[in-house]
Amino acid sequence: MMLPRRSTILGGAALAAGAAAVPARAQLTIDMTRPTFEPVPIAIVDFAGDRVGADIANVVRNDLQNSGLFRSIPPGSFIQKDVNANAPPQFPAWRQIGAAGVVVGQVSQAGGNIKVDFRLWDVVVGNQAAGLSFTSQPANWRRLAHIIADAIYKRVTGEEGYFDTRIAYVAESGPGNARVKRIAIMDQDGANSRFITDGRTIAITPRFSPTLQEIVYMAYAEDRSPPRVYLQNVDSGRRELLGNFPGMSFAPRFSPDGTKVVMSISENGQSDIYEMDVRGRALRRLTNTPAIDTSPCFSNDGSQIVFNSDRGGSQQLYVMSAGGGGERRISFGDGRYATPVWSPRGDWIAFTKITGGSFGIGVMRPDGGGERMLASGFLVEGPTWAPNGRVLAFFRQQPSSAGRAGSVTLHQVDITGRFERQIPTAGDASDPAWSPLIPQ
Amino acid sequence: MRTIKALAAMAMMLVIAACSSNQQEQAAGASTTVTPGSVADFRQNVGDRVFFDTDMSNIREDGRQTLTRQAEWLKKYTNYQITIAGHCDERGTREYNLALGERRANAAKQYLVAQGIPAQRIQTISYGKERPDPVGSDEAAWARNRRAVTELQ
Numbered sequence: 001m002m003l004p005r006r007s008t009i010l011g012g013a014a015l016a017a018g019a020a021a022v023p024a025r026a027q028l029t030i031d032m033t034r035p036t037f038e039p040v041p042i043a044i045v046d047f048a049g050d051r052v053g054a055d056i057a058n059v060v061r062n063d064l065q066n067s068g069l070f071r072s073i074p075p076g077s078f079i080q081k082d083v084n085a086n087a088p089p090q091f092p093a094w095r096q097i098g099a100a101g102v103v104v105g106q107v108s109q110a111g112g113n114i115k116v117d118f119r120l121w122d123v124v125v126g127n128q129a130a131g132l133s134f135t136s137q138p139a140n141w142r143r144l145a146h147i148i149a150d151a152i153y154k155r156v157t158g159e160e161g162y163f164d165t166r167i168a169y170v171a172e173s174g175p176g177n178a179r180v181k182r183i184a185i186m187d188q189d190g191a192n193s194r195f196i197t198d199g200r201t202i203a204i205t206p207r208f209s210p211t212l213q214e215i216v217y218m219a220y221a222e223d224r225s226p227p228r229v230y231l232q233n234v235d236s237g238r239r240e241l242l243g244n245f246p247g248m249s250f251a252p253r254f255s256p257d258g259t260k261v262v263m264s265i266s267e268n269g270q271s272d273i274y275e276m277d278v279r280g281r282a283l284r285r286l287t288n289t290p291a292i293d294t295s296p297c298f299s300n301d302g303s304q305i306v307f308n309s310d311r312g313g314s315q316q317l318y319v320m321s322a323g324g325g326g327e328r329r330i331s332f333g334d335g336r337y338a339t340p341v342w343s344p345r346g347d348w349i350a351f352t353k354i355t356g357g358s359f360g361i362g363v364m365r366p367d368g369g370g371e372r373m374l375a376s377g378f379l380v381e382g383p384t385w386a387p388n389g390r391v392l393a394f395f396r397q398q399p400s401s402a403g404r405a406g407s408v409t410l411h412q413v414d415i416t417g418r419f420e421r422q423i424p425t426a427g428d429a430s431d432p433a434w435s436p437l438i439p440q
Numbered sequence: 441m442r443t444i445k446a447l448a449a450m451a452m453m454l455v456i457a458a459c460s461s462n463q464q465e466q467a468a469g470a471s472t473t474v475t476p477g478s479v480a481d482f483r484q485n486v487g488d489r490v491f492f493d494t495d496m497s498n499i500r501e502d503g504r505q506t507l508t509r510q511a512e513w514l515k516k517y518t519n520y521q522i523t524i525a526g527h528c529d530e531r532g533t534r535e536y537n538l539a540l541g542e543r544r545a546n547a548a549k550q551y552l553v554a555q556g557i558p559a560q561r562i563q564t565i566s567y568g569k570e571r572p573d574p575v576g577s578d579e580a581a582w583a584r585n586r587r588a589v590t591e592l593q
């Protein structure tokens with residue numbers, strides 16, 4: 001129901017106007033894997049044709065600026081004030097303020113829908129770098145803005161964007177010894193947050209299905225029965241228990257194709273990993289040790305599962321075949337390793353690491369090599385990948401003091417660890433789960 | 441005058457009641473005037489919780505004493521079902537701590553079962569690090585949070 005349809009790609013007639021004679025100070029491309037780079041300076045002009053055009057431009061500016069790869073030039077410093085959305089801008093006027101790219105757009109009415117055209121102009125070369133048109137219901141204007149930001153990000157970085165996504169998280173409130181923990185879902189930039197659970201019992205560890213239609217999470221019951229994993233339809237709110245086991249079930253996560261959920265189930269103090277078929281509810285045991293085996297996560301191709309276990313004495317990361325078996329340890333550094341999550345691209349596994357008195361978020365190759373820390377603090381936990389596998393979200397908790405719970409906040413960091421920022425939420429927030437790109 | 445006398449008499453009775461409480465309750469370092477067999481009696485005179493070392497779930501010597509007292513009390517007052525709630529300090533990850541809390545609750549349960557409490561009387565639940573008591577981020581608070589609490593129903 002909320003799906004803007006991608007329609008025509010506007011003709012990208014290369015324009016020779018004002019070919020760059022001056023040596024470029026900045027380029028409209030960026031290689032984010034290089035050890036150092038300067039953010040790309042970009043000018044985003046308020047979209048013409050409708051009041052919402054300024055709001056759309058603002059969302060695009062924030063998305064790009066927040067990625068750390070772009071620097072949004074403040075509109076107050078623009079020299080050319082009257083940019084025609086359908087004609088080339090005056091390139092020298094944009095070069096003068098240091099822009100490498102200029103984004104212009106036009107909003108028009110289209111039979112109850114809005115149509116948004118935009119063009120990205122390469123100021124350095126002096127031609128059109130991208131141009132697309134989208135149509136959707138007016139209420140979807142923020143999604144249109146995110147889709148435009150994704151298109152710009154892809155054109156400049158060569159990587160898929162991640163702005164047209166959502167983040168599920170745990171909204172926390174109340175005193176430290178009786179926290180209310182509710183599952184909520186918001187847009188990636190913090191907008192449109194809404195609660196998914198009512199807060200009568202603790203609900204934690206939400207994870208999206210690949211279609212974003214469903215989430216799995218763990219919740220406590222109102223009596224003293226063990227907490228269990230639930231499957232909930234995001235739109236209808238209908239929820240069901242995912243298997244009724246005598247013991248606690250927890251740490252759920254969907255397979256990449258959405259047909260299965262892996263999770264831990266406890267029995268007599270022992271926690272093992274199981275796989276459940278979502279439709280048929282057939283249950284299959286994947287590990288069987290007296291140890292704590294938990295936080296399972298499928299590889300991007302669904303062939304393997306990474307998890308943490310204390311079977312060797314301390315909490316470490318292990319990889320096994322998706323059907324169980326072939327278990328091998330992959331973490332060998334100092335400290336305890338937890339919450340492994342396989343990148344959607346398959347090239348990295350992110351984790352939480354506990355060393356001495358501090359926590360860190362890091363990545364390693366699936367064979368355990370190339371370990372690198374991206375963030376650290378008193379308590380950082382629970383990395384989750386943006387769908388392009390180049391950005392992670394996690395949460396930070398500050399120490400409690402004088403009986404008051406420390407604040408808990410969501411953060412994102414790029415895979416180099418260079419650029420971290422807080423993701424705004426209305427109140428305390430933990431356990432982020434980044435969605436795939438929203439289907440268009 | 442009469443009122444004062446009456447109060448004095450009541451105070452005497454309280455003292456006598458306190459003296460008559462058994463050795464064990466005194467050993468628990470607890471006080472006076474709760475109804476024997478009540479939840480308050482269990483909490484004050486037996487002790488409702490045992491504590492664990494970091495990342496461990498074995499019952500320590502101080503915990504054994506508490507659980508032995510719990511078992512004797514539960515054998516005397518057989519009308520209670522119990523739930524043992526396992527908890528962790530905040531220095532672990534959420535999911536692992538759920539499992540560790542379950543392991544701690546189960547360790548306390550197994551100790552009570554070994555002391556002769558029927559397993560059917562005992563339920564376990566883990567709160568991981570979700571319900572700290574006390575709330576705090578220092579060693580003293582963490583030591584109190586690594587706990588298994590026996591709750592009466």
